[in-house]
Amino acid sequence: METILANMMAQRLLLRRFLASVISRKPSQGRWPHLTSRALQTPQCSPGGLTVTLSPARTMYTTRISLTTFNIQDGPDFQDRVVNSETPVVVDFHAQWCGPCKILGPRLEKMVAKQHGKVVMAKVDIDDHTDLAIEYEVSAVPTVLAMKNGDVVDKFVGIKDEDQLEAFLKKLIG
Incomplete structure:
Protein backbone atom coordinates (compact mmCIF):
# COMPACT_ATOMS: atom_id res chain seq x y z
CA MET A 1 0.00 0.00 0.00
CA ALA A 57 -7.23 23.22 -26.13
CA ARG A 58 -9.00 24.62 -23.11
CA THR A 59 -8.62 27.57 -20.80
CA MET A 60 -6.19 26.88 -18.00
CA TYR A 61 -6.45 28.73 -14.73
CA THR A 62 -3.34 29.03 -12.63
CA THR A 63 -2.90 29.85 -8.98
CA ARG A 64 -0.52 32.35 -7.45
CA ILE A 65 1.80 29.45 -6.61
CA SER A 66 2.59 28.82 -10.28
CA LEU A 67 3.26 32.53 -10.78
CA THR A 68 5.78 32.75 -7.94
CA THR A 69 7.46 29.34 -8.26
CA PHE A 70 9.53 28.09 -11.17
CA ASN A 71 11.86 25.22 -12.02
CA ILE A 72 15.42 26.03 -13.03
CA GLN A 73 16.21 24.65 -16.49
CA ASP A 74 20.01 25.16 -16.65
CA GLY A 75 22.90 27.38 -15.50
CA PRO A 76 22.04 30.40 -17.66
CA ASP A 77 18.39 30.15 -16.53
CA PHE A 78 19.59 30.20 -12.89
CA GLN A 79 21.78 33.23 -13.64
CA ASP A 80 18.91 35.12 -15.31
CA ARG A 81 16.07 34.23 -12.95
CA VAL A 82 17.87 33.98 -9.59
CA VAL A 83 21.24 35.76 -9.54
CA ASN A 84 20.04 38.70 -11.66
CA SER A 85 16.59 38.91 -10.03
CA GLU A 86 15.53 42.23 -8.55
CA THR A 87 13.05 40.32 -6.37
CA PRO A 88 14.42 38.25 -3.46
CA VAL A 89 14.52 34.54 -4.35
CA VAL A 90 14.15 31.43 -2.22
CA VAL A 91 16.08 28.59 -3.86
CA ASP A 92 14.87 25.08 -3.00
CA PHE A 93 17.54 22.46 -3.74
CA HIS A 94 15.70 19.14 -3.75
CA ALA A 95 15.63 15.65 -5.30
CA GLN A 96 12.84 13.42 -6.61
CA TRP A 97 13.87 10.60 -4.26
CA CYS A 98 13.96 12.81 -1.14
CA GLY A 99 11.03 12.23 1.22
CA PRO A 100 11.54 15.39 3.32
CA CYS A 101 11.75 17.42 0.07
CA LYS A 102 8.26 16.24 -0.87
CA ILE A 103 6.97 17.60 2.44
CA LEU A 104 8.92 20.87 2.47
CA GLY A 105 8.42 21.82 -1.21
CA PRO A 106 4.63 22.34 -1.17
CA ARG A 107 4.79 23.93 2.28
CA LEU A 108 7.42 26.41 1.09
CA GLU A 109 5.50 27.13 -2.15
CA LYS A 110 2.40 27.95 -0.11
CA MET A 111 4.32 30.32 2.17
CA VAL A 112 6.01 32.05 -0.79
CA ALA A 113 2.61 32.50 -2.49
CA LYS A 114 1.32 34.22 0.67
CA GLN A 115 3.99 36.92 0.20
CA HIS A 116 2.12 38.24 -2.89
CA GLY A 117 5.12 38.64 -5.19
CA LYS A 118 7.55 40.14 -2.65
CA VAL A 119 9.62 36.97 -3.04
CA VAL A 120 9.77 34.20 -5.67
CA MET A 121 10.86 30.58 -5.43
CA ALA A 122 13.28 28.72 -7.69
CA LYS A 123 13.31 24.92 -7.55
CA VAL A 124 16.60 23.18 -8.39
CA ASP A 125 16.69 19.39 -8.76
CA ILE A 126 20.19 18.41 -7.61
CA ASP A 127 20.23 15.32 -9.84
CA ASP A 128 19.62 17.46 -12.92
CA HIS A 129 21.81 20.39 -11.83
CA THR A 130 24.71 18.89 -9.90
CA ASP A 131 26.95 21.81 -10.92
CA LEU A 132 24.67 24.32 -9.16
CA ALA A 133 24.46 22.10 -6.06
CA ILE A 134 28.26 21.95 -5.90
CA GLU A 135 28.65 25.68 -6.55
CA TYR A 136 26.27 26.53 -3.69
CA GLU A 137 27.78 23.88 -1.37
CA VAL A 138 24.64 21.78 -1.05
CA SER A 139 25.63 18.66 0.88
CA ALA A 140 22.13 17.46 1.90
CA VAL A 141 18.57 17.95 0.68
CA PRO A 142 16.37 19.76 1.18
CA THR A 143 18.62 22.82 1.31
CA VAL A 144 16.98 26.23 0.99
CA LEU A 145 18.88 29.42 0.21
CA ALA A 146 17.61 32.98 0.55
CA MET A 147 19.14 35.16 -2.17
CA LYS A 148 18.98 38.90 -2.52
CA ASN A 149 20.74 40.87 -5.28
CA GLY A 150 22.60 37.72 -6.31
CA ASP A 151 24.02 37.02 -2.84
CA VAL A 152 23.14 34.22 -0.42
CA VAL A 153 21.88 36.00 2.70
CA ASP A 154 20.46 33.03 4.63
CA LYS A 155 20.23 29.24 4.42
CA PHE A 156 18.70 26.21 6.12
CA VAL A 157 18.84 22.44 5.67
CA GLY A 158 15.94 20.09 6.45
CA ILE A 159 12.25 20.54 7.14
CA LYS A 160 10.80 23.62 8.83
CA ASP A 161 7.26 24.24 10.04
CA GLU A 162 5.14 27.10 8.67
CA ASP A 163 6.05 29.50 11.50
CA GLN A 164 9.77 28.95 10.88
CA LEU A 165 9.30 29.38 7.13
CA GLU A 166 7.34 32.59 7.67
CA ALA A 167 10.13 34.00 9.85
CA PHE A 168 12.71 32.95 7.22
CA LEU A 169 10.78 34.75 4.47
CA LYS A 170 10.08 37.89 6.56
CA LYS A 171 13.81 38.17 7.27
CA LEU A 172 14.55 37.93 3.53
CA ILE A 173 11.91 40.48 2.52
CA GLY A 174 12.55 42.93 5.35
Whole structure:
Protein backbone atom coordinates (compact mmCIF):
# COMPACT_ATOMS: atom_id res chain seq x y z
CA MET A 1 0.00 0.00 0.00
CA GLU A 2 2.83 2.42 0.91
CA THR A 3 4.56 1.68 -2.40
CA ILE A 4 1.39 2.47 -4.35
CA LEU A 5 0.95 5.71 -2.41
CA ALA A 6 4.59 6.66 -2.96
CA ASN A 7 4.24 5.98 -6.70
CA MET A 8 1.06 8.06 -6.89
CA MET A 9 2.76 10.93 -5.03
CA ALA A 10 5.76 10.73 -7.35
CA GLN A 11 3.46 10.78 -10.39
CA ARG A 12 1.57 13.80 -9.00
CA LEU A 13 4.87 15.62 -8.42
CA LEU A 14 6.02 14.79 -11.94
CA LEU A 15 2.69 15.99 -13.33
CA ARG A 16 2.93 19.27 -11.38
CA ARG A 17 6.47 19.89 -12.58
CA PHE A 18 5.52 19.10 -16.17
CA LEU A 19 2.54 21.43 -16.07
CA ALA A 20 4.53 24.17 -14.31
CA SER A 21 7.25 24.01 -16.95
CA VAL A 22 4.71 24.05 -19.81
CA ILE A 23 2.69 26.92 -18.31
CA SER A 24 5.74 29.01 -17.41
CA ARG A 25 7.29 28.85 -20.90
CA LYS A 26 6.71 31.50 -23.53
CA PRO A 27 5.55 29.93 -26.82
CA SER A 28 8.75 30.92 -28.62
CA GLN A 29 10.87 29.21 -25.96
CA GLY A 30 8.81 26.03 -25.92
CA ARG A 31 10.52 22.71 -25.74
CA TRP A 32 7.74 21.21 -27.90
CA PRO A 33 7.42 23.46 -30.96
CA HIS A 34 5.04 21.01 -32.69
CA LEU A 35 2.28 21.84 -30.20
CA THR A 36 -0.15 24.42 -31.49
CA SER A 37 -2.94 26.30 -29.81
CA ARG A 38 -5.37 23.70 -31.21
CA ALA A 39 -3.78 20.78 -29.39
CA LEU A 40 -2.60 20.46 -25.81
CA GLN A 41 -0.79 17.52 -24.31
CA THR A 42 -2.66 16.50 -21.17
CA PRO A 43 -0.81 14.17 -18.79
CA GLN A 44 -3.06 11.67 -17.03
CA CYS A 45 -2.18 9.47 -14.07
CA SER A 46 -3.24 5.86 -14.19
CA PRO A 47 -2.31 2.84 -12.05
CA GLY A 48 0.12 1.71 -14.75
CA GLY A 49 1.97 5.04 -14.89
CA LEU A 50 1.87 8.48 -16.46
CA THR A 51 0.39 8.76 -19.96
CA VAL A 52 0.16 11.77 -22.25
CA THR A 53 -2.75 12.21 -24.64
CA LEU A 54 -3.78 14.95 -27.05
CA SER A 55 -6.98 16.81 -26.26
CA PRO A 56 -8.63 19.99 -27.53
CA ALA A 57 -7.23 23.22 -26.13
CA ARG A 58 -9.00 24.62 -23.11
CA THR A 59 -8.62 27.57 -20.80
CA MET A 60 -6.19 26.88 -18.00
CA TYR A 61 -6.45 28.73 -14.73
CA THR A 62 -3.34 29.03 -12.63
CA THR A 63 -2.90 29.85 -8.98
CA ARG A 64 -0.52 32.35 -7.45
CA ILE A 65 1.80 29.45 -6.61
CA SER A 66 2.59 28.82 -10.28
CA LEU A 67 3.26 32.53 -10.78
CA THR A 68 5.78 32.75 -7.94
CA THR A 69 7.46 29.34 -8.26
CA PHE A 70 9.53 28.09 -11.17
CA ASN A 71 11.86 25.22 -12.02
CA ILE A 72 15.42 26.03 -13.03
CA GLN A 73 16.21 24.65 -16.49
CA ASP A 74 20.01 25.16 -16.65
CA GLY A 75 22.90 27.38 -15.50
CA PRO A 76 22.04 30.40 -17.66
CA ASP A 77 18.39 30.15 -16.53
CA PHE A 78 19.59 30.20 -12.89
CA GLN A 79 21.78 33.23 -13.64
CA ASP A 80 18.91 35.12 -15.31
CA ARG A 81 16.07 34.23 -12.95
CA VAL A 82 17.87 33.98 -9.59
CA VAL A 83 21.24 35.76 -9.54
CA ASN A 84 20.04 38.70 -11.66
CA SER A 85 16.59 38.91 -10.03
CA GLU A 86 15.53 42.23 -8.55
CA THR A 87 13.05 40.32 -6.37
CA PRO A 88 14.42 38.25 -3.46
CA VAL A 89 14.52 34.54 -4.35
CA VAL A 90 14.15 31.43 -2.22
CA VAL A 91 16.08 28.59 -3.86
CA ASP A 92 14.87 25.08 -3.00
CA PHE A 93 17.54 22.46 -3.74
CA HIS A 94 15.70 19.14 -3.75
CA ALA A 95 15.63 15.65 -5.30
CA GLN A 96 12.84 13.42 -6.61
CA TRP A 97 13.87 10.60 -4.26
CA CYS A 98 13.96 12.81 -1.14
CA GLY A 99 11.03 12.23 1.22
CA PRO A 100 11.54 15.39 3.32
CA CYS A 101 11.75 17.42 0.07
CA LYS A 102 8.26 16.24 -0.87
CA ILE A 103 6.97 17.60 2.44
CA LEU A 104 8.92 20.87 2.47
CA GLY A 105 8.42 21.82 -1.21
CA PRO A 106 4.63 22.34 -1.17
CA ARG A 107 4.79 23.93 2.28
CA LEU A 108 7.42 26.41 1.09
CA GLU A 109 5.50 27.13 -2.15
CA LYS A 110 2.40 27.95 -0.11
CA MET A 111 4.32 30.32 2.17
CA VAL A 112 6.01 32.05 -0.79
CA ALA A 113 2.61 32.50 -2.49
CA LYS A 114 1.32 34.22 0.67
CA GLN A 115 3.99 36.92 0.20
CA HIS A 116 2.12 38.24 -2.89
CA GLY A 117 5.12 38.64 -5.19
CA LYS A 118 7.55 40.14 -2.65
CA VAL A 119 9.62 36.97 -3.04
CA VAL A 120 9.77 34.20 -5.67
CA MET A 121 10.86 30.58 -5.43
CA ALA A 122 13.28 28.72 -7.69
CA LYS A 123 13.31 24.92 -7.55
CA VAL A 124 16.60 23.18 -8.39
CA ASP A 125 16.69 19.39 -8.76
CA ILE A 126 20.19 18.41 -7.61
CA ASP A 127 20.23 15.32 -9.84
CA ASP A 128 19.62 17.46 -12.92
CA HIS A 129 21.81 20.39 -11.83
CA THR A 130 24.71 18.89 -9.90
CA ASP A 131 26.95 21.81 -10.92
CA LEU A 132 24.67 24.32 -9.16
CA ALA A 133 24.46 22.10 -6.06
CA ILE A 134 28.26 21.95 -5.90
CA GLU A 135 28.65 25.68 -6.55
CA TYR A 136 26.27 26.53 -3.69
CA GLU A 137 27.78 23.88 -1.37
CA VAL A 138 24.64 21.78 -1.05
CA SER A 139 25.63 18.66 0.88
CA ALA A 140 22.13 17.46 1.90
CA VAL A 141 18.57 17.95 0.68
CA PRO A 142 16.37 19.76 1.18
CA THR A 143 18.62 22.82 1.31
CA VAL A 144 16.98 26.23 0.99
CA LEU A 145 18.88 29.42 0.21
CA ALA A 146 17.61 32.98 0.55
CA MET A 147 19.14 35.16 -2.17
CA LYS A 148 18.98 38.90 -2.52
CA ASN A 149 20.74 40.87 -5.28
CA GLY A 150 22.60 37.72 -6.31
CA ASP A 151 24.02 37.02 -2.84
CA VAL A 152 23.14 34.22 -0.42
CA VAL A 153 21.88 36.00 2.70
CA ASP A 154 20.46 33.03 4.63
CA LYS A 155 20.23 29.24 4.42
CA PHE A 156 18.70 26.21 6.12
CA VAL A 157 18.84 22.44 5.67
CA GLY A 158 15.94 20.09 6.45
CA ILE A 159 12.25 20.54 7.14
CA LYS A 160 10.80 23.62 8.83
CA ASP A 161 7.26 24.24 10.04
CA GLU A 162 5.14 27.10 8.67
CA ASP A 163 6.05 29.50 11.50
CA GLN A 164 9.77 28.95 10.88
CA LEU A 165 9.30 29.38 7.13
CA GLU A 166 7.34 32.59 7.67
CA ALA A 167 10.13 34.00 9.85
CA PHE A 168 12.71 32.95 7.22
CA LEU A 169 10.78 34.75 4.47
CA LYS A 170 10.08 37.89 6.56
CA LYS A 171 13.81 38.17 7.27
CA LEU A 172 14.55 37.93 3.53
CA ILE A 173 11.91 40.48 2.52
CA GLY A 174 12.55 42.93 5.35
